[in-house]
Amino acid sequence: MVPGHDDLFLVNPYGYAFAEVTTQNLLVCDFDGNVVEGEGQPEATAFYIHARLHKQLPRVKVAFHTHMPHATALCLLQGPPLLWLGQTALKFYGRTAVDEDYNGLALDASEGDRIAGVMGDADILFLKNHGVIVAAPTIAEAWDDLYYLERAAQVQLLAMATQRQLKPVPHAIAQRAYEQMREGDPHSARAHLHSAMRRLALHN
Numbered sequence: 001m002v003p004g005h006d007d008l009f010l011v012n013p014y015g016y017a018f019a020e021v022t023t024q025n026l027l028v029c030d031f032d033g034n035v036v037e038g039e040g041q042p043e044a045t046a047f048y049i050h051a052r053l054h055k056q057l058p059r060v061k062v063a064f065h066t067h068m069p070h071a072t073a074l075c076l077l078q079g080p081p082l083l084w085l086g087q088t089a090l091k092f093y094g095r096t097a098v099d100e101d102y103n104g105l106a107l108d109a110s111e112g113d114r115i116a117g118v119m120g121d122a123d124i125l126f127l128k129n130h131g132v133i134v135a136a137p138t139i140a141e142a143w144d145d146l147y148y149l150e151r152a153a154q155v156q157l158l159a160m161a162t163q164r165q166l167k168p169v170p171h172a173i174a175q176r177a178y179e180q181m182r183e184g185d186p187h188s189a190r191a192h193l194h195s196a197m198r199r200l201a202l203h204n
Helices: 045-057 069-074 109-119 139-161 169-183 185-202
Strands: 008-011 025-029 035-037 062-066 096-099 124-127 131-134
Touching: 008 045, 008 109, 045 062, 045 109, 045 131, 069 131, 069 139, 096 109, 109 124, 109 131, 131 139, 139 185, 169 185
Parallel strands: 096 124
Antiparallel strands: 008 025, 025 035, 062 131, 124 131
16 A cells, blocks of 8 residues: 555556566556556556455555465465464464465456455465465565465475375464564564665665
């Protein structure tokens, strides 16, 4: 969402790879699809997912939707996508929802509303046969969650590939670890994002 506005949001323009998107070429759109600032148009499915998510769930100030390989691979399996096996996964304990009903491309408001309804109070939405959505109150927290979600998915897939019996973390320990990690999440997320920005600057 655009800071200070409850009806405008930022979205990447159609035709740009993620690596090309900068603060200068992001679009500012309203919920009706009008481009208020910037050049170009949003990709249609991006508009209908993000516009309806922000409109239906005002708590969601930042939403990232990706098809990153490891987390998306978990969306292609029957059953719960993320298992509570390792410490990284426990960052998301009790914070996930699953959309079991892939419905084709999100090309209208009703599909965006359906996705928002499934997300509800969750921060992480696994869209079966599709990808993931991460929602947060700040850019840093959304990016941090997206980063660690992919890492958690990656190590889970490596463990599953051994075909040995998986060792889940008991509920009480999983809940406690989740609470411990969440206590410092906003500060840790900001530090993590600043570190990534410094490393990017070194390559530019």
